[in-house]
Amino acid sequence: EQQRLIRAKLLKPYMDSRHEEISAWNQQYAGEQSVLNERRMTNVGTFRAYLQEYLRHHPRIRQDMTLMVRQLAPDANGLPIEIYCFTNTVVWAEYEGIQADIFDHVFAVVEEFGLRIHQTPTGNDIRALAGAFSR
Template sequence: MSASGGRRIKRSINIDATSIHFLDDDEKQRLLTAQLLKPYLTSRHQEIDEWNKQLDAPESALNHRRMTNIGTFRAYLNEYLRYHPRIRKDMTLMVRQLAPDDHGLPIEIYAFTNTVVWLEYESIQADIFDHIFAVVEEFGLRIHQTPTGSDIRALSGTLRH
């Protein structure tokens, strides 16, 4: 760790799988305003259009490829980390899906900070995850969270009335 000059971030967030969907035109237009996403959305749209034209099949979710909110979210996070001033660009950087389970779909951040100082590292990691939690809804996604006691009490109160 000290020899490399970087400390590894390897942490995931669990996405509620029921919030994953294809992007509609309004969502694509809104996300195009994000500077980090514009190149991805433009090239991905072109790639998918070319694929679908070659397919020559009736348009449907089963026949045609389409952009998803989860794929776009991963692309955004990757670009966010690539441009983050405290993330090493010369070391492994990836945003990947892990196997889904009863806690949702884990999206893992794997990157290295440009410091080995523990307090600085923790601050960088916390800032990155603060940002992730704050922007996830922009993609129409929800973080999976196990219901708490207050969630269950609120639900039981609703059922009684």
């Protein structure tokens, strides 16, 4: 999976530097005592790094203001990822369009990182499931 992701233009610098950093750590501290002493690259960390770079290169995101992608505390619904940034417009309709485009992109690429989007089932989901079993 890492070989596939390293070909992504926005991820290559991150993947290269992270691989070097982790390799150096593992050579110095992990040794052969235990796998638990090793550091590893994760799909969640790589996804966060990708989103950060995606936003840094987005033409409608302000680069002179706070921009971060962070992992919040895990809960029963999964591991929330927060995107915090500012658009280069205050026109509400434009802002909504930019936000929608960013999340469309997130939804389109998340599976490339071995991750899934979670949404709590609604009454419609449960009715559809019940209907599928009653046929």
